Amino acid sequence: IIKLYNNIIEAIILNGKFKGKYVLLPRIPMTPTDKPLEFKLLQFPVRLAFAMIINKSQGQLKQVCGLNFENSCFSHGQLLYMACSRIRKSSDLFVYAPQKEKQKILCNPYTYLT
Incomplete structure (x- = not known):
């Protein structure tokens, strides 16, 4: 808008x-x-959206990005790469993952929300 x-x-x-x-x-x-x-x-003929699937965001640049890996995902690496490429700075990416999922995701420079 x-x-x-x-x-x-x-x-x-x-x-x-x-x-x-x-x-x-x-x-x-x-x-x-x-x-x-x-x-x-x-x-207005619009639908408000606070969230977007990672694939849908392809080709867009975001100021801040938050990822929720609460539910298991079949390809964390690919999705994380795509999400990381949507932002300019690593400090603008926030990742939430339960303890068991954190072991599957390797991304030290990113902030975890726990």
């Missing part, structure tokens, strides 16, 4: 077919049909 206005969001698409495209997203009036009362919602 570049800028938020009252009725429009100015943004650039980060991935997918239209990656890099500049867009203006207007509020869209919606009238729910499954409610007994008739009313109109005015909302």
